[in-house]
Amino acid sequence: MNDLLSISAFSRATLISANTLRSYHESGLLPPAVVxxxxxxxxxxxxxxxDAAVIRHLRALDVPLVSIREVLAARDPAVTRRVLAEHHERTLAQxxxxxxxxxVTGELLADPAAVTPAVVTERTIPPVRxxxxxxDVREDQFAGFLGEAYPSLYASIADAGAVVSGPPGALYPAEYHDEPVxxxxxxxxxxxxxxLAGGRFAVAEFTGPYRSISAGYRALGAWMxxxxxxxxxxxxxxxxxxxxDEVPExxxxxxxxWPVQHSEE
Incomplete structure (x- = not known):
């Protein structure tokens, strides 16, 4: 084995710790020449x-091990460019x-209401015209749909000679779904x-941006x-x-x- 470097010497030469080299061996990324x-x-x-230098350099850039393995296996500049381009795009997204x-955390530091449990009350709400x-829309389409719907509804109310009698709203299925509803x-x-039917409701008033409204739903779930x-x-x-209303989010x-009834009703 005179032509070989021990793991300690190889570690010093590559500036990669022995423990990391053992991990690279176990993962198949950089197996030793002999064991x-x-x-x-x-x-x-x-x-x-x-190869060790390539691994060390790419790991310093947080390139995933699976991608580094692909670079080493291909030994092709075109593959290296593609892998680095993909990592660049992932990093931009991150x-x-x-x-x-x-x-968002800066906003919450200034006003933590969005992550403060909302107060839930049970009340009777009368029916309304x-x-x-x-x-049918998915959750990521709710805002777009409502943004289109309300101007049209307000125009219809004006055309009908009616008078708006309350804030706008929306009805959603009782059960959450990933697909359009x-x-x-x-x-x-x-x-x-x-x-719009009235009845008994559990009501929570949430203050904050719509992206954080799940806090209001959690409060209702905990109350129920x-x-x-x-x-x-x-x-x-x-x-x-x-x-x-020209106010910050x-x-x-x-x-x-939430319309509610006793479970046995």
Whole structure:
């Protein structure tokens, strides 16, 4: 084994710790040239120093091990460029995500209401006349649909000679779904063409940006867990203060209403 470097010498030559070299061996990324079956001695050839340098350089850039393995296996500049381009795009996406996290946590530091459990009350809400628009949409399409629906609904109310009688809102299925679901956008108005049923509701008023509204839903879920109640139909959100009110997102106010009934009803 005189032509081999021991793991300690190879570690010093490559500036990669022995423990990391053992890990690279186990993962198949940089196996030693020989392993003594009796002693477990690992020996590395000088020709492996180049691969070790590539690995060290790419790991310093957080390139995944699977991608580094592809670079070493191909030994092709075109493959290396593609792998680095893919990693560059992933890093840009991670940076955008990190910047979003920093922005949102900064907002929460200034006003932590969005992550403070909302107060839940049980109340009776009377029926109301509304103008409505319905569309099957996914969650990531809710905002776009509502942004289109409300101007149209307000125009319909004006055309009908009616008067708006409350904040806009929307009805969502009682159960959450990943696929498109029917969402009903509504605006209360005298002489409305549709009837929005009243009844008993668990109500939470959430303050904060819509992207954090799940905190309001968690508060309702935690409240319901201590009762014998069940959701009795589509849940509704009433947008008390929102984009059209010229206030920061942190001041948006949304009333979340779950229709409830006793489980045995």
């Amino acid at each position: 003594d079956p009796r002693t477990g001695y690992r020996g590395y050839r000088a020709s492996q120093l180049g 940076r955008a995500r990190t910047e979003q996290i920093l922005r 509304v103008f409505t628009m319905v569309r 029917p969402v009903v956008a509504y605006v209360p108005a005298e002489k409305g063409g549709d009837h 867990a201590g009762t014998d109640l069940a959701i009795a139909g589509p849940v509704r959100e009433n947008y008390l203060t929102g984009p059209g 942190s001041d948006y106010r949304t009333q979340i209403c």
